Amino acid sequence: MDPAAKKTALRMIPYGLYVLTAQAKDGRVAAATVNWVTQAAFEPPLVVVGVKADSGAHEVIKESGEFALNVLGKGQQDQAFAFFKPVEREGDTIGGQSFHTETTQAPILDCAPAWIECKLSETVEKGDHSIFIGEVVGAGVAQQPAGRPDDATLLLKDLGEKTFYGG
Numbered sequence: 001m002d003p004a005a006k007k008t009a010l011r012m013i014p015y016g017l018y019v020l021t022a023q024a025k026d027g028r029v030a031a032a033t034v035n036w037v038t039q040a041a042f043e044p045p046l047v048v049v050g051v052k053a054d055s056g057a058h059e060v061i062k063e064s065g066e067f068a069l070n071v072l073g074k075g076q077q078d079q080a081f082a083f084f085k086p087v088e089r090e091g092d093t094i095g096g097q098s099f100h101t102e103t104t105q106a107p108i109l110d111c112a113p114a115w116i117e118c119k120l121s122e123t124v125e126k127g128d129h130s131i132f133i134g135e136v137v138g139a140g141v142a143q144q145p146a147g148r149p150d151d152a153t154l155l156l157k158d159l160g161e162k163t164f165y166g167g
Helices: 003-011 056-064 077-082
Strands: 018-023 029-034 037-041 046-052 066-071 097-100 114-126 129-141
Touching: 018 046, 018 056, 029 046, 029 056, 029 077, 046 056, 046 066, 046 114, 056 066, 056 114, 066 129
Parallel strands: none
Antiparallel strands: 018 029, 018 066, 037 046, 046 129, 066 114, 114 129
């Protein structure tokens, strides 16, 4: 396999950006910008997210059995970059962003235009990322999109010419 061709082909997959959050029973929180996300089933509603196996988010999701995907909207590049690195909880903020909880204990970022809350249904541990399959148990929309909902989502390509994932 030509490594350059593989890298280019994998980088042609479009990615939306989300802040994955989870909260452990002891109050520790994890938050990380992720982009390996897809809906996997309508009934029951399932989503799939890829999470780096050695990350804090991975540990907290396995422990808590739940997570939230905070959808980032157009113009929220700063939030995407803020959660690329480990962040700390300070009261009711994570990485300087206020949050609340709804159906689960996973933090919902107040700045997120939409969110999806999941109970962990299954985990597939292969390679350097695990696949978490979550059953959607809560969702909300803070800002109705003007057109197609998927046009309102911040995309990886919106972060600039030098920001890639995959390959």
